[in-house]
Amino acid sequence: MKRFGIALASIAILALALVGCGPAKPAAVKFGVFEPMTGANAGGGALEVEGIKLANQLYPTVKVGDKEMKIELVIADNKSDKVEAANAAQRLVDKDKVQVVLGSWGSSLSMAAGPIVKDKKIPAIGLSCTNPLVTKDNEFYFRVCFIDPFQGTVMANYAFKEVKAKKAVIIREVSNDYSVGLAKFFVDSFKKLTGDDKSILAELNYNTGDQDFSAQLTEVKKFKPDVIFAPGNFTESALIVKQAKELGIKTPFLGGDTWETPEFIDVGKKSVEGVVFSTFFATEVPITETSKTFLDAYRKQYNKEPAAVTALGFDGYLVARAAIEKAATLDTVKIRDAINETKDFPGAAGMITFDADRNATKSAVIKTVKDGKFTYLTTVQP
Amino acid sequence: MTLTLFFQHLANALSLGSLYALIAIGYTMVYGILRLINFAHGDVFMLGSYLAFYGAAVLLLPWWGSLLLAVGVTTFFGVGLERVAYRPLRDSPRISVMVSAIGASFLIESLATVIFGGRPKGVQTPDWLNVIVNIGPITVMSVSLVIPVIAFVVLAVLLWIVHRTKTGMAMRAVSTDLDAARLMAIDVNKIVSFTFGTGSFLAALGGIMWSYKYPQLNPLMGVMPGLKCFIAAVIGGIGNITGAVLGGFLLGFIELMTVAFLPELSGYRDAFAFVLLIIVLLVKPTGLLGKNQAEKV
Numbered sequence: 138m139k140r141f142g143i144a145l146a147s148i149a150i151l152a153l154a155l156v157g158c159g160p161a162k163p164a165a166v167k168f169g170v171f172e173p174m175t176g177a178n179a180g181g182g183a184l185e186v187e188g189i190k191l192a193n194q195l196y197p198t199v200k201v202g203d204k205e206m207k208i209e210l211v212i213a214d215n216k217s218d219k220v221e222a223a224n225a226a227q228r229l230v231d232k233d234k235v236q237v238v239l240g241s242w243g244s245s246l247s248m249a250a251g252p253i254v255k256d257k258k259i260p261a262i263g264l265s266c267t268n269p270l271v272t273k274d275n276e277f278y279f280r281v282c283f284i285d286p287f288q289g290t291v292m293a294n295y296a297f298k299e300v301k302a303k304k305a306v307i308i309r310e311v312s313n314d315y316s317v318g319l320a321k322f323f324v325d326s327f328k329k330l331t332g333d334d335k336s337i338l339a340e341l342n343y344n345t346g347d348q349d350f351s352a353q354l355t356e357v358k359k360f361k362p363d364v365i366f367a368p369g370n371f372t373e374s375a376l377i378v379k380q381a382k383e384l385g386i387k388t389p390f391l392g393g394d395t396w397e398t399p400e401f402i403d404v405g406k407k408s409v410e411g412v413v414f415s416t417f418f419a420t421e422v423p424i425t426e427t428s429k430t431f432l433d434a435y436r437k438q439y440n441k442e443p444a445a446v447t448a449l450g451f452d453g454y455l456v457a458r459a460a461i462e463k464a465a466t467l468d469t470v471k472i473r474d475a476i477n478e479t480k481d482f483p484g485a486a487g488m489i490t491f492d493a494d495r496n497a498t499k500s501a502v503i504k505t506v507k508d509g510k511f512t513y514l515t516t517v518q519p
Numbered sequence: 520m521t522l523t524l525f526f527q528h529l530a531n532a533l534s535l536g537s538l539y540a541l542i543a544i545g546y547t548m549v550y551g552i553l554r555l556i557n558f559a560h561g562d563v564f565m566l567g568s569y570l571a572f573y574g575a576a577v578l579l580l581p582w583w584g585s586l587l588l589a590v591g592v593t594t595f596f597g598v599g600l601e602r603v604a605y606r607p608l609r610d611s612p613r614i615s616v617m618v619s620a621i622g623a624s625f626l627i628e629s630l631a632t633v634i635f636g637g638r639p640k641g642v643q644t645p646d647w648l649n650v651i652v653n654i655g656p657i658t659v660m661s662v663s664l665v666i667p668v669i670a671f672v673v674l675a676v677l678l679w680i681v682h683r684t685k686t687g688m689a690m691r692a693v694s695t696d697l698d699a700a701r702l703m704a705i706d707v708n709k710i711v712s713f714t715f716g717t718g719s720f721l722a723a724l725g726g727i728m729w730s731y732k733y734p735q736l737n738p739l740m741g742v743m744p745g746l747k748c749f750i751a752a753v754i755g756g757i758g759n760i761t762g763a764v765l766g767g768f769l770l771g772f773i774e775l776m777t778v779a780f781l782p783e784l785s786g787y788r789d790a791f792a793f794v795l796l797i798i799v800l801l802v803k804p805t806g807l808l809g810k811n812q813a814e815k816v
Contacts, residue, residue: 175637176739183638311786342786346743348733351531352778353785359524372639372735379734383651384527385658403641404735 176217188450244268289322536771545718561745567723597719756809
């Protein structure tokens, strides 16, 4: 055992020595990729990282002043956990000293990083985190997607006009800021549309990581709603829809952008057919020239259709790169200012202009699940 | 609440409770023999369900093939785990073994994250377990009916082994006094291995049934059920097999009724399980069926 230990130690020392002797790395611009790679949200995180990596392959360098510099991606796993997210963000800004942070999938996780990037004055670009609080009062956090007040209205409109629902039940992931926020905006909007304060029959809660929803769904059955709005993480949502079908609930399910991950269909299988949700981008309707570049590159590399959040990952990278080019310096406050001035930037998922709260104003896309595939239904303008 | 609704909740609770029961038995048996809380039990559970998944998805085995494979491999894994992580520490203070158990748990979780990947996987439930059954106004899945049956058969078989066989007699002896049992020419190591094997067998079986009912796998899926089943074992009286089953059912029932009667508190349902643990520890630390200094298997 002892000899094994010594051997291990010498290997470690040797490895260190080798690293030390290697050629000096050229100075690189560092982009911190702040995403859940493990845990409940890992599926979503992986999709965004795909987009960021693809952008990095197509545009591996950035011109800072007159120096062409390599862009290095530093991936930090925030483990789908708010505490771990704060640690991961701290590591990115303190140890890795990144110039820009990209991410995270999941508003709660992004919010955990908010105070850290603000404190260190490092600009962060959220990709698909839609809760308004992510960027509110934090001049260092931006996002390249729309926010939940809009998304909630879009889905309430869909429920009212397309499903012709008069009564709805909400199922929320109560420990998730995204789910609670989106549910609230849906409720407000739906009440206004129906003109009925009692149009929301019940708001039921569950926790991240729960797997048994039979008690909540038995309650839902009692209320006999016209529609069920259940924004939340994809695995839990897929299990909810599946267990609802098992209990004989035939009410249509509506959800939010987090549902668009392969795992949602993989877990839910046939039972998620016909669910409807809002998201950011549909490959059926490319918006800009960049969309085409992105789609061609993605299809060539992965041989499948990209998810909306993958396009947003691509866009976040491009926005950060363009801002550094414009700022012509690696000073993070100047980069932030350059990001803030982004106007009519052609991203893969639409034009990006940041408003006063550093959010992009974009149209929403409504999709459904048909024959085991996410299928485009319609586009809603803001 | 109407009677129909109550029976529907009861049916849901029965299937959740029997899953808890299956896993709680493993905790309670190991504790009974070694006075050790095997914190890696939840991860053995996870391993079992992953192996069944890979048996079906990669080796293309039929459902019973992958079930047998997973249960078999996991049983040996449990025996091996005891050899590596617990046996060398048998004469050490109990706290060392406990730390080792926690370490083993983290090791298995991290290895699973590296090997199986952090993204959740969807499980294909066998068709015959995926049938919707209507019993009067109550709707359940066939898998929810099969699980309680398995739990009761397992309970009966275990009680028979413990009280009617030579091995069982040896188990009871080891649990009463390990050293005295050794002096009576009982092969203590064999009995301990047998206990871990049985516990892991049940964890794998529980894990596979769990993944048929909630068809989603991730490397940390064993953590919460593991903790809950530990609570179930304590409620029933840790060390007592019938108690573990009773505790499992009770926990499943209380959890679901919390959501049913207090829907606005449904986000706190895990918290209720832990509050229950605190209450039991304060009021009746030996659990419902546990007796002080009684036979503990």
